[in-house]
Amino acid sequence: MQIDSSTAAVVTGGASGLGRATAEALAAAGARVTIFDINDDLGHDVAAAIGGRFVHVDIMSEQSVIDGFAAARAAHGQERVLVHCAMANRKGKTVGRNKETGALTRLSTEDYEFAAQGILISSYRVASLAALGMAATDPLDDGERGTIVLTASVAAQDAQVGQVAYGSLKAGVCGLVLPMARDLMDFGIRVNAILPGIFGTPLLGRLPQKVLDGLNASVPFPKRLGRPEEYASLALELVRNSYFNGQAIRLDGGIRMAPR
Numbered sequence: 001m002q003i004d005s006s007t008a009a010v011v012t013g014g015a016s017g018l019g020r021a022t023a024e025a026l027a028a029a030g031a032r033v034t035i036f037d038i039n040d041d042l043g044h045d046v047a048a049a050i051g052g053r054f055v056h057v058d059i060m061s062e063q064s065v066i067d068g069f070a071a072a073r074a075a076h077g078q079e080r081v082l083v084h085c086a087m088a089n090r091k092g093k094t095v096g097r098n099k100e101t102g103a104l105t106r107l108s109t110e111d112y113e114f115a116a117q118g119i120l121i122s123s124y125r126v127a128s129l130a131a132l133g134m135a136a137t138d139p140l141d142d143g144e145r146g147t148i149v150l151t152a153s154v155a156a157q158d159a160q161v162g163q164v165a166y167g168s169l170k171a172g173v174c175g176l177v178l179p180m181a182r183d184l185m186d187f188g189i190r191v192n193a194i195l196p197g198i199f200g201t202p203l204l205g206r207l208p209q210k211v212l213d214g215l216n217a218s219v220p221f222p223k224r225l226g227r228p229e230e231y232a233s234l235a236l237e238l239v240r241n242s243y244f245n246g247q248a249i250r251l252d253g254g255i256r257m258a259p260r
Helices: 017-028 040-050 062-076 109-135 164-183 209-218 228-240
Strands: 008-012 032-037 053-056 081-084 095-097 104-106 146-151 189-196 248-251
Touching: 008 017, 008 062, 017 032, 017 040, 017 081, 017 228, 032 040, 032 062, 040 053, 053 062, 062 109, 081 109, 081 228, 109 146, 109 164, 109 189, 146 164, 146 228, 164 189, 189 228, 228 248
Parallel strands: 008 032, 008 081, 032 053, 081 146, 146 189, 189 248
Antiparallel strands: 095 104
Protein backbone atom coordinates (compact mmCIF):
# COMPACT_ATOMS: atom_id res chain seq x y z
CA MET A 1 0.00 0.00 0.00
CA GLN A 2 1.27 3.40 -0.92
CA ILE A 3 1.36 5.92 1.93
CA ASP A 4 0.60 9.49 0.89
CA SER A 5 -1.66 12.43 1.71
CA SER A 6 -4.72 10.39 0.77
CA THR A 7 -3.93 7.77 3.44
CA ALA A 8 -5.77 7.99 6.75
CA ALA A 9 -4.18 6.13 9.65
CA VAL A 10 -5.05 5.43 13.28
CA VAL A 11 -2.37 4.65 15.88
CA THR A 12 -3.43 3.51 19.33
CA GLY A 13 -1.07 4.39 22.16
CA GLY A 14 0.28 7.10 19.90
CA ALA A 15 1.09 9.58 22.66
CA SER A 16 4.37 7.90 23.62
CA GLY A 17 6.80 5.07 22.98
CA LEU A 18 6.31 2.75 20.02
CA GLY A 19 2.98 4.34 19.10
CA ARG A 20 4.38 7.84 19.07
CA ALA A 21 7.28 6.85 16.84
CA THR A 22 4.84 5.14 14.47
CA ALA A 23 2.50 8.12 14.36
CA GLU A 24 5.46 10.39 13.59
CA ALA A 25 6.73 8.08 10.85
CA LEU A 26 3.32 7.77 9.20
CA ALA A 27 2.88 11.54 9.26
CA ALA A 28 6.36 12.05 7.81
CA ALA A 29 5.36 9.72 4.96
CA GLY A 30 2.36 11.95 4.27
CA ALA A 31 -0.47 10.13 6.05
CA ARG A 32 -3.24 11.87 7.96
CA VAL A 33 -2.83 10.39 11.43
CA THR A 34 -5.25 10.13 14.33
CA ILE A 35 -3.81 9.20 17.72
CA PHE A 36 -5.89 7.21 20.21
CA ASP A 37 -4.63 7.44 23.79
CA ILE A 38 -5.74 8.22 27.35
CA ASN A 39 -2.92 10.69 27.98
CA ASP A 40 -4.58 13.89 26.86
CA ASP A 41 -1.66 16.27 27.34
CA LEU A 42 0.91 14.19 25.49
CA GLY A 43 -1.63 13.11 22.88
CA HIS A 44 -2.54 16.67 21.97
CA ASP A 45 1.14 17.68 21.88
CA VAL A 46 2.16 14.85 19.56
CA ALA A 47 -0.85 15.36 17.30
CA ALA A 48 -0.10 19.07 17.00
CA ALA A 49 3.56 18.36 16.22
CA ILE A 50 2.72 15.98 13.36
CA GLY A 51 -0.28 17.88 12.02
CA GLY A 52 -2.63 15.09 13.08
CA ARG A 53 -5.58 14.65 15.39
CA PHE A 54 -5.85 13.35 18.94
CA VAL A 55 -8.88 11.54 20.31
CA HIS A 56 -9.16 10.39 23.92
CA VAL A 57 -9.88 6.67 23.61
CA ASP A 58 -9.92 3.99 26.30
CA ILE A 59 -9.23 0.67 24.55
CA MET A 60 -10.93 -1.15 27.43
CA SER A 61 -14.27 0.40 26.45
CA GLU A 62 -16.19 -0.71 23.36
CA GLN A 63 -18.09 2.56 23.14
CA SER A 64 -14.96 4.66 23.58
CA VAL A 65 -13.29 2.87 20.66
CA ILE A 66 -16.41 3.14 18.48
CA ASP A 67 -16.63 6.86 19.24
CA GLY A 68 -12.92 7.26 18.58
CA PHE A 69 -13.17 5.76 15.11
CA ALA A 70 -16.19 7.94 14.37
CA ALA A 71 -14.21 11.06 15.31
CA ALA A 72 -11.15 9.95 13.33
CA ARG A 73 -13.22 9.22 10.23
CA ALA A 74 -15.07 12.51 10.49
CA ALA A 75 -11.72 14.32 10.45
CA HIS A 76 -9.67 12.25 8.00
CA GLY A 77 -12.00 9.81 6.29
CA GLN A 78 -11.94 6.03 6.63
CA GLU A 79 -8.61 4.80 7.93
CA ARG A 80 -6.71 2.46 5.62
CA VAL A 81 -4.02 1.82 8.23
CA LEU A 82 -4.37 0.75 11.85
CA VAL A 83 -1.34 0.25 14.10
CA HIS A 84 -2.36 -0.94 17.54
CA CYS A 85 0.23 -0.25 20.26
CA ALA A 86 -1.91 0.51 23.34
CA MET A 87 -2.34 -2.05 26.12
CA ALA A 88 -3.09 -2.50 29.82
CA ASN A 89 -1.69 -5.25 32.02
CA ARG A 90 -1.33 -6.63 35.54
CA LYS A 91 1.64 -8.66 36.69
CA GLY A 92 2.12 -11.59 39.03
CA LYS A 93 3.09 -15.23 39.30
CA THR A 94 0.52 -17.98 38.98
CA VAL A 95 1.54 -18.99 42.50
CA GLY A 96 4.26 -17.26 44.50
CA ARG A 97 5.12 -16.11 47.99
CA ASN A 98 4.67 -12.80 49.73
CA LYS A 99 8.20 -11.45 50.28
CA GLU A 100 7.36 -10.07 53.71
CA THR A 101 5.19 -12.81 55.20
CA GLY A 102 6.15 -15.87 53.16
CA ALA A 103 2.47 -16.64 52.59
CA LEU A 104 1.47 -18.26 49.32
CA THR A 105 -0.11 -15.90 46.81
CA ARG A 106 -1.88 -16.32 43.47
CA LEU A 107 -2.41 -14.03 40.51
CA SER A 108 -6.13 -13.49 40.89
CA THR A 109 -8.58 -14.40 38.19
CA GLU A 110 -9.72 -10.78 38.24
CA ASP A 111 -6.19 -9.54 37.55
CA TYR A 112 -5.81 -12.04 34.71
CA GLU A 113 -9.17 -10.96 33.31
CA PHE A 114 -8.08 -7.30 33.44
CA ALA A 115 -4.94 -8.17 31.49
CA ALA A 116 -7.00 -10.15 28.98
CA GLN A 117 -9.17 -7.11 28.41
CA GLY A 118 -6.15 -4.83 28.09
CA ILE A 119 -4.10 -7.03 25.76
CA LEU A 120 -6.05 -9.64 23.81
CA ILE A 121 -9.65 -8.46 23.80
CA SER A 122 -8.67 -4.86 23.11
CA SER A 123 -6.55 -6.04 20.17
CA TYR A 124 -9.55 -7.85 18.71
CA ARG A 125 -11.84 -4.93 19.49
CA VAL A 126 -9.72 -2.29 17.78
CA ALA A 127 -8.73 -4.47 14.82
CA SER A 128 -12.22 -5.78 14.10
CA LEU A 129 -13.83 -2.32 14.30
CA ALA A 130 -11.18 -0.94 11.95
CA ALA A 131 -11.71 -3.86 9.58
CA LEU A 132 -15.47 -3.29 9.59
CA GLY A 133 -14.92 0.24 8.34
CA MET A 134 -12.23 -0.76 5.84
CA ALA A 135 -14.42 -3.50 4.34
CA ALA A 136 -17.07 -0.96 3.36
CA THR A 137 -14.67 1.15 1.28
CA ASP A 138 -13.76 0.93 -2.38
CA PRO A 139 -10.53 -0.98 -3.01
CA LEU A 140 -7.34 0.84 -3.88
CA ASP A 141 -5.55 0.30 -7.18
CA ASP A 142 -4.01 -3.00 -6.03
CA GLY A 143 -7.32 -4.29 -4.66
CA GLU A 144 -6.32 -3.55 -1.08
CA ARG A 145 -8.75 -1.91 1.30
CA GLY A 146 -6.64 -1.66 4.42
CA THR A 147 -3.92 -3.08 6.61
CA ILE A 148 -3.73 -3.80 10.33
CA VAL A 149 -0.57 -4.08 12.46
CA LEU A 150 -0.95 -5.48 15.96
CA THR A 151 1.68 -5.40 18.70
CA ALA A 152 2.53 -8.65 20.44
CA SER A 153 5.83 -9.27 22.26
CA VAL A 154 8.73 -11.71 22.37
CA ALA A 155 7.09 -12.75 25.64
CA ALA A 156 4.50 -14.48 23.45
CA GLN A 157 7.19 -17.08 22.78
CA ASP A 158 9.53 -16.89 25.78
CA ALA A 159 7.72 -15.21 28.66
CA GLN A 160 9.60 -14.87 31.93
CA VAL A 161 8.68 -15.57 35.54
CA GLY A 162 5.79 -13.33 36.56
CA GLN A 163 4.55 -12.90 32.98
CA VAL A 164 1.89 -15.59 32.91
CA ALA A 165 -0.79 -13.09 31.93
CA TYR A 166 1.36 -10.93 29.64
CA GLY A 167 3.01 -13.86 27.88
CA SER A 168 -0.09 -15.95 27.32
CA LEU A 169 -2.17 -13.00 26.17
CA LYS A 170 0.48 -11.66 23.81
CA ALA A 171 0.61 -15.22 22.44
CA GLY A 172 -3.12 -14.80 21.92
CA VAL A 173 -2.45 -11.66 19.89
CA CYS A 174 -0.14 -13.72 17.66
CA GLY A 175 -2.92 -16.28 17.43
CA LEU A 176 -5.32 -13.64 16.12
CA VAL A 177 -3.19 -12.82 13.11
CA LEU A 178 -3.61 -15.72 10.70
CA PRO A 179 -7.32 -16.46 11.26
CA MET A 180 -8.13 -12.76 11.11
CA ALA A 181 -6.09 -12.37 7.91
CA ARG A 182 -8.02 -15.29 6.42
CA ASP A 183 -11.35 -13.87 7.57
CA LEU A 184 -10.50 -10.59 5.85
CA MET A 185 -8.78 -11.85 2.69
CA ASP A 186 -11.88 -11.49 0.51
CA PHE A 187 -12.06 -7.81 1.51
CA GLY A 188 -8.42 -7.10 0.66
CA ILE A 189 -7.45 -6.36 4.27
CA ARG A 190 -4.10 -7.60 5.57
CA VAL A 191 -3.22 -8.40 9.20
CA ASN A 192 0.27 -8.73 10.69
CA ALA A 193 1.88 -8.40 14.12
CA ILE A 194 5.23 -7.24 15.46
CA LEU A 195 6.82 -8.96 18.46
CA PRO A 196 9.14 -6.32 19.97
CA GLY A 197 11.98 -7.32 22.25
CA ILE A 198 13.33 -4.90 24.86
CA PHE A 199 12.73 -1.37 23.61
CA GLY A 200 13.81 1.97 24.99
CA THR A 201 10.37 3.33 25.80
CA PRO A 202 9.63 5.96 28.49
CA LEU A 203 8.66 3.17 30.90
CA LEU A 204 12.10 1.55 30.72
CA GLY A 205 13.74 4.95 30.85
CA ARG A 206 12.84 5.15 34.56
CA LEU A 207 15.03 2.16 35.42
CA PRO A 208 18.42 2.63 37.14
CA GLN A 209 21.38 2.84 34.77
CA LYS A 210 22.82 -0.41 36.17
CA VAL A 211 19.65 -2.25 35.18
CA LEU A 212 19.65 -0.63 31.74
CA ASP A 213 23.28 -1.66 31.24
CA GLY A 214 22.33 -5.25 32.03
CA LEU A 215 19.43 -5.14 29.58
CA ASN A 216 21.70 -3.75 26.87
CA ALA A 217 24.23 -6.52 27.46
CA SER A 218 21.54 -9.20 27.21
CA VAL A 219 20.84 -8.44 23.54
CA PRO A 220 23.04 -10.51 21.18
CA PHE A 221 23.49 -7.74 18.60
CA PRO A 222 23.30 -4.84 18.54
CA LYS A 223 23.93 -4.70 22.28
CA ARG A 224 21.39 -2.05 23.11
CA LEU A 225 17.69 -1.57 23.59
CA GLY A 226 15.54 -1.33 20.51
CA ARG A 227 14.67 2.16 19.37
CA PRO A 228 11.02 3.12 18.91
CA GLU A 229 11.81 4.38 15.41
CA GLU A 230 12.97 0.84 14.52
CA TYR A 231 9.55 -0.49 15.47
CA ALA A 232 7.99 2.30 13.40
CA SER A 233 10.19 1.43 10.43
CA LEU A 234 8.97 -2.18 10.45
CA ALA A 235 5.36 -1.08 10.92
CA LEU A 236 5.61 1.11 7.83
CA GLU A 237 7.21 -1.71 5.83
CA LEU A 238 4.32 -3.97 6.81
CA VAL A 239 1.97 -1.28 5.54
CA ARG A 240 3.83 -0.65 2.28
CA ASN A 241 4.70 -4.22 1.35
CA SER A 242 1.43 -5.81 0.30
CA TYR A 243 2.87 -9.32 0.28
CA PHE A 244 3.23 -9.29 4.06
CA ASN A 245 0.09 -10.93 5.38
CA GLY A 246 -0.66 -13.27 8.27
CA GLN A 247 2.80 -12.79 9.76
CA ALA A 248 4.01 -12.37 13.35
CA ILE A 249 7.56 -11.02 13.20
CA ARG A 250 10.10 -10.73 16.02
CA LEU A 251 12.04 -7.48 16.24
CA ASP A 252 14.47 -8.16 19.05
CA GLY A 253 18.20 -8.07 18.15
CA GLY A 254 18.28 -11.87 18.39
CA ILE A 255 17.37 -12.04 22.08
CA ARG A 256 15.80 -15.12 23.67
CA MET A 257 14.52 -14.39 27.14
CA ALA A 258 15.79 -16.47 30.07
CA PRO A 259 13.27 -17.65 32.69
CA ARG A 260 14.29 -14.72 34.95
